[in-house]
Amino acid sequence: MLSSPYSFFYCRRAFEFLEQQVEILSRRLDEPENRINRNSGNSKRPPSSDSPYRKIRVCLS
Structure with a gap:
């Protein structure tokens, strides 16, 4: 079924x-x-435009 060269081309x-x-x-x-x-x-x-529900996470490593 997929043995013809055309099949490879289309795939x-x-x-x-x-x-x-x-x-x-x-x-x-x-x-x-x-x-x-x-x-x-x-x-x-x-x-002031930041959402009050989403806090900024700060990485202190």
Whole structure:
């Protein structure tokens, strides 16, 4: 069934397409994650714009 050279070609094309889709979707997730993780400590926002429910964790090691 997958022994013809055309089968390999189509499988390879499908794999490349899926790799591209993973890359595109990963980039789309980066922007909202970065926006969510933004606070006054790592942006130009004033401290009063920080959520009172989410505290900034500071590592003192």
